[in-house]
Amino acid sequence: MSQQQPNRLQAGGRIDRSRRLSFTFNGQTYQGHAGDTLASALLANGVDVVNRSFKYSRPRGIVAAGAEEPNGVVQLGSSEAAQVPNVRATQQALYDGLSARSTNGWPNVQRDLMGLVGKLGGQFMPPGFYYKTFMAPASMWMTYEKYIRKSAGLGRSPTEPDPDIYDHMNQHCDVLVIGAGPAGLAAALAAARSGARVIVADEQEEMGGSLLDSRELLDGMPADRWVAQVLEELAGLANVTLLPRTTANGYHDHHFVTLHERRTEHLADIAPLKDGRRQARARLHRVRALQVVLATGAHERPLVYANNDVPGNLLAGAVSTYIRRYGVVPGNKLVLSTSNDHAYRAALDWQDAGREVAAIVDARPNPTGDWIDAAKAKGIRIITGSAVIEAKGDKRVSAARVAKIDLDAFQVAGKVEELTCDTIASSGGYSPVIHLASHTGARPTWRDDILGFVPTLVKGVSAAGGAHGIYALADTLADGVEAGASAAAAIGHQVLSVELPEVAAIREGATCALYQVPHENPTLRAPKQFVDLQNDVTAAGIELATREGFESIEHVKRYTAMGFGTDQGKLGNINGMAIAARCLGRSIPEVGTTVFRPNYTPVTFGAIVGRHCRELFDPERYTALHQWHVENGAEFEDVGQWKRPWYYPHTVNGKVETMHEAVARECRAVRKSVGILDASTLGKIDIQGPDAREFLGRIYTNKWEKLAVGKARYGLMCKDDGMVTDDGVTTCLGDNHFLMTTTTGGAAAILEWLELWHQTEWPELEVYFTSVTDHWATMTITGPEARHLLSEITDIDLDRDGFKFMEWRQGKVAGVPARVFRISFTGELTYEINVQANYAMHVWKTLFQHGEKYDLTPYGTETMHVLRAEKGFIIVGQDTDGSVTPEDLGMQWCVGYDKPFSWIGKRALSRPDTKRSDRKQLVGLKPKDPKVVLEEGAQIVFDPKHPVPMPMVGHVTSSYYSPALDSGFALAVVKGGQHKMGETVYLPMADGKTHEAEIVSPIFYDPKGERQNV
């Protein structure tokens, strides 16, 4: 076993040595144990190089043990469909069969085929590379980008569909505790015992945080024993939900926190079946919390020294974690470089693991404290007032160069001693994990006493423990209880006392402020000192940025790309700010604060999307006749969420009609005999109340006071800026009762529009609005034979002069109650039959039983468009665009200028701009070549010989081929067009051709309107 896993200890750690797991990394097979992360297993196997760096292609190894890991970012997945990019090896539990590859590994992490770029790197990609090189010429970006992405790599998405399912869950709780280390567990205990509903989320495989690798005792017992006790109690409480493997990724408005729970990613790369069913791979919990406790701990800061990126350079705390939690000692001989006491435990753990500590190098001249005494007692050499100034080695550390340093003068102050070692652990202190608090928009505050930013907290949020700079274990536990109790009390829960375990106080000295370590050479000439390992940002790069005049940290970050990686600079941001501050001669808070945005760690799209994909992506709305359309071969068009029949292609002699052929046939049928359209999607609003008529008069441009019961009228609606917003026919059903129709897409918005005016401006009007769109099915039969057809199946008297155009009648159609409207959107004799939606199929089929002899032809939206455009009937939203007045449309006939109430839109029509004579006005366009169908959206010019850019005077809004005219025709808006009838305009096309067209009336067919009255 030790043969295969040279760095695995014989005993200790929280792994299960009886369960061996096999996995592959870059194609090679390794062994690990249950309880390992991918990172701990790689370290156990002595895998030093896990990636090549982004810019310089330098070999990189594991640095950290948690979310802050910048190098161990891998591509996971044993099959194409299971590919996941950007997985942190430090957070990925090992399972049997796990397959991972280096993200930045092309062509091979071990062989440096990018060496040329790497060696030239300083010149090839200096800081500001993106600014300086890629800004111009723009065309070269494509060349650079392709190679940089391929060689540096940022992971890749799978090319096959994801077989997994993901869930969203909406959760509510009294207290949400984020983080289950000592502070979080104490807070959870205090809140839970009060009876508050508590959710505890923790991103790791096991809850316990730093207690899982602590050297300290609680009540004389190992710390993990206390963790087990607390978790057992919490698990037994009905008011507590424990969510391990769950990252709080985003803190949004009003305590809306998104939790990403990975439910199966520790088992396999595709969720295994459970009881024969597919399990949800991840859940996105959408949590509304009344109170939130941030117990997110702190991240250790590495020191910035020369070649600090060579594999074998680790965080001191990570060394302890690997040894104590995973039974892995990631090297043989250690040098520890520190600015604080706490890091000493890495050396103690290292020596306890039976391996050699070359020295502890402490930047402070006279460190004192219990940890220092313990190290001395173990006989470890302590070099004070000094630091590791440079690491030696290529693919693994071979030595540490150590020297006395003068912190104030920022220089090396003595001889350099070279210590042979293969591992350098460093610690520059701790940065509270303030990301989530930062998401709320609150800027953090710098505290000199802890050398870190602490979060500024909005109402309802508290921080506990390391998250706001409280690090000693006893203090952290007490702080957690206080936070949990206060949170519960704030929402009225009775808090019971929580007895804390006894923890021996540890004497610790002050940490010194050390970020970048001075080198014998000035920063710009020293070997690279890395600040952001993931984006290859160096101290020299930051110094250059400040020399070039970038003074705000936000600008320095953009110039150097510091913190722009998938790790968001968790390790490097504070060091980078400290370096910028030093170069600028300012303090860290003067340089700026650090801003983090969601998400804390990368989240798969699957979890974000949840079940809102495929057929559940957006609801589809079907009319009551949908099944008939499907059975009769309709092609469908999406209109909002509705599926509307677009056209019904026939198969003639084994050949399926094109859309052009089908539409021409449908058009001819309507003009010659009779066609039928499913118009059920038209918005229908039932309006009732004694003031309904007055309301209509205010909201429509035209008059309604005289519309008698039994009559219908076309109405135009404007916004108060005078621009057309909707149109439709409204019918008077009774004295106080109207039925308004709206455009299909506008139905919901118009209902809201009516409510807006009623509720905010005219609450004194007694009127009620009800959407009845889905209650009624609408079947439009139109064409010269419409009356003959309908008369066969209705008891309504259809006499031409008894039931006139723009009237409606109630009666029976096909034996069911119906409202029949004589209105026309085609210019032909038309009856719109409305029946209760669940009768629609019966009526529709009855019409077809009787319709064969009239060649009754179903038609779709495309034919509807052609027929209405031939008549110059507009479609709001197609022929108008929010900048068109009724007058621009030539619809003065539909404007009640002398209505007593100043209706919505009226005043705006007398503004100077709406009175301009050169406004774009609706006209018809007849192409000079009848075979041409102009492009919708094509721009119109008066003078095609005008030099480019030509003044554009309008555009085509609707354009079709008309079977009736056997010619293309179009509706368009043209500047001053209503006074330019007969003039020629030009439409220059992208292919260099220019079409000619004549401005004509928009009514192309039956201009006198006789056909609807046959």
Place this chain on the structure above:
Amino acid sequence: MFYIYCPYCGEHREEEEFHPKGQAHIVRPKEPESCSDEEWGDYLFFRDNPRGIHHELWVHAVGCRKFFNITRHTVTYEILETYKMGEQPSITAETYAPQSSESEAARVAKQAGVRA
């Protein structure tokens, strides 16, 4: 995503159920025809954009369909109150006093020159 108390339903509901409708308390002139073009233009197009206290009109679009008003802080996004149509806000930029526990950002609202 906001968590909004509908004063008609008497419940907090998710923002997904509501539509924002812009600045509250914009009253349509009673006699539009006697407005100058400038007065009409002000009514149509000009809105406040304060850093701080803002009164907004919202509608519980997929709930009770009622319009109501919100007093919201545009920096912290805190909703300080919701109130029915026809009612006046109890908190305004002039009367708003952020509690000491609130962030720096909230206090900005009280600084001179913040309101447009």
